[in-house]
Amino acid sequence: MKTASERYAALVRLVESRTVTRATPALLLPAGPYFDLAGEEFGRNLLLTTTNNGVEYCLRPDFTLPIAQQYLEDGLTGAPSAYTYLGPIFRQYQSTPVEFEQAGLELLGQADADNALDQVLTFARWALAIYDITAPSVRLGGVGLFEAFLEAAQIPVAWRSRIRHRFGHPEALERLMERLANPEERVEAPAPDSRDTVIEIVTDAMLSGGLSLIGSRTPEEIADRYLEKQALESAPIPPETVALLQNYLSVAESTETAFERISEMCKQAGFDFDEPLYQVRNHAAALAALSPNADVIFDASFSPRLDYYTGIVFEMTGSDGEVLASGGEYDRMLERLGAGEPVKASGCALWVDRLEREAEQ
Amino acid sequence: MSTLPGGLTLAIPSKGRLEELTRKAFSTARMNIARPGGARSYVGSIKNQPQVTVRFYPAAEIARELILGGVDIGVTGSDLIHEASENGEENVLFVRGLGFGEANVVVAIPDSWIDVQQMTDLADVASDFRSRHGRWLRVATKYVNLTRRHFAKYGIAEYRIVESAGATESAPAAGSADLIVDITSTGSTLAANQLRVLEDGLIMKSEANLIVSRTADWTPLRKAQLEALLSIMGGVPPGISTLL
Numbered sequence: 025m026k027t028a029s030e031r032y033a034a035l036v037r038l039v040e041s042r043t044v045t046r047a048t049p050a051l052l053l054p055a056g057p058y059f060d061l062a063g064e065e066f067g068r069n070l071l072l073t074t075t076n077n078g079v080e081y082c083l084r085p086d087f088t089l090p091i092a093q094q095y096l097e098d099g100l101t102g103a104p105s106a107y108t109y110l111g112p113i114f115r116q117y118q119s120t121p122v123e124f125e126q127a128g129l130e131l132l133g134q135a136d137a138d139n140a141l142d143q144v145l146t147f148a149r150w151a152l153a154i155y156d157i158t159a160p161s162v163r164l165g166g167v168g169l170f171e172a173f174l175e176a177a178q179i180p181v182a183w184r185s186r187i188r189h190r191f192g193h194p195e196a197l198e199r200l201m202e203r204l205a206n207p208e209e210r211v212e213a214p215a216p217d218s219r220d221t222v223i224e225i226v227t228d229a230m231l232s233g234g235l236s237l238i239g240s241r242t243p244e245e246i247a248d249r250y251l252e253k254q255a256l257e258s259a260p261i262p263p264e265t266v267a268l269l270q271n272y273l274s275v276a277e278s279t280e281t282a283f284e285r286i287s288e289m290c291k292q293a294g295f296d297f298d299e300p301l302y303q304v305r306n307h308a309a310a311l312a313a314l315s316p317n318a319d320v321i322f323d324a325s326f327s328p329r330l331d332y333y334t335g336i337v338f339e340m341t342g343s344d345g346e347v348l349a350s351g352g353e354y355d356r357m358l359e360r361l362g363a364g365e366p367v368k369a370s371g372c373a374l375w376v377d378r379l380e381r382e383a384e385q
Numbered sequence: 386m387s388t389l390p391g392g393l394t395l396a397i398p399s400k401g402r403l404e405e406l407t408r409k410a411f412s413t414a415r416m417n418i419a420r421p422g423g424a425r426s427y428v429g430s431i432k433n434q435p436q437v438t439v440r441f442y443p444a445a446e447i448a449r450e451l452i453l454g455g456v457d458i459g460v461t462g463s464d465l466i467h468e469a470s471e472n473g474e475e476n477v478l479f480v481r482g483l484g485f486g487e488a489n490v491v492v493a494i495p496d497s498w499i500d501v502q503q504m505t506d507l508a509d510v511a512s513d514f515r516s517r518h519g520r521w522l523r524v525a526t527k528y529v530n531l532t533r534r535h536f537a538k539y540g541i542a543e544y545r546i547v548e549s550a551g552a553t554e555s556a557p558a559a560g561s562a563d564l565i566v567d568i569t570s571t572g573s574t575l576a577a578n579q580l581r582v583l584e585d586g587l588i589m590k591s592e593a594n595l596i597v598s599r600t601a602d603w604t605p606l607r608k609a610q611l612e613a614l615l616s617i618m619g620g621v622p623p624g625i626s627t628l629l
Contacts, residue, residue, distance in 0.1 A: 196540025
């Protein structure tokens, strides 16, 4: 029978293993980059403090961002690096401050992204094993797979970005699906205005409202979106494609059944989707080999609400449904931080306090 | 701040029309609020109700004090309770609206954004705003919590809030924000600034409310005093204190 401190010591050994660098970012960090990367929705959970001249700092709310920033500052962009971390993070929920212990792994710039993701899954698996959790529930999701699906199903580009943007937000996606399934009855659409006329009308309205024509949305941008909306409304997505999309998003079952179902529905819709499915299938198989007792499902609508995730994402939960580990591929994050282009990245974060609670049960 | 074992603290807006109308509402119920030191004083009393201590606070502070249990009863806008804390409404009991201070908290955009009618349009605009303009879409408001909650409900994450202390409606023209979340009663200020409320841009309807703190220390004696005071106010069914 291991004690809590023995488990923690084992976790430290995992984090300090020879093939990785343990990173220890500062506890107090500039808040700006977090707002820049994750927006106001994540920002509300930060514990902020302000200097006399109004610059905001926050208590470290996660490790991934400072580690990725350091990687860029050290000029390592594109060089394969492996970082681990272990330490406290601070957030607030419902106006109550909370301190958590978090551990994790970040693999940046790895040449073989598939191998990197399998390493991340292995790391999470080992960390859970330290806490005697050998049969977690695992939820896999495919961000890249969904993007590929939208393209393969030949959904018009303008709709694709609208749908993609709502991916991972069940309520917003549901509302959009309803709108797609019941296109508004159009009363004899007026002949579309010419782009120049619309630009002129918008320019006049902006000037009379005292708005700068260049500081915010431009007349051209507004006019283009206005015309695009008109076009979309007059050319709705065919009902059978909407039904296919809804069918895809409803898939949430054990991996092989899920992949079979997706493969089958695509075949019936007249296109082959086995190639894109191949990659996620392999990772699911790797996971099953690592953790034969885990209950692994593929949930087609599962995605973190952060737009820098790109590939496969996962979440491992314990007996009471709390997330113990989560992560995936986020190739767009370093680009968003200023790398200039997407850089292969995958990683995971572990909630140490929850792991410990699980072990004590 | 209440002194034990009995006694109630009532918080009243300290200035302006809100103070005036609140005192009028109490005097209609034959409870004249005395403020002996005039506008500079922050403590008052009610004639014939010696167990009640009246305190004068700015309206936003009344909301905070009610949530934290620093005062027992207060009059303030329901919008301020929702704004003061993410779970503010769980910590108070709205007894009843007082029929004044009515205003709506709304999302308003420049009228020239002819492609935007609903929150879902705004979600589309927000999603690629940064790649077009190299910065987040900016929302000027003093209602930080209400804005965050409403935007999250519509799946909008890609924006930044610019905190605005006053004259929020001028932020788009001043170039400090792209749109606003603000309070409006007649809509005329918005219209004068050529701003338009989104079709589903009503975040909440607000009015001045008589509010009881759930987090104050409610002894049986103080509950009885509360019931008595509310029954004099009228329009309140008996038994409110059983909900505390």
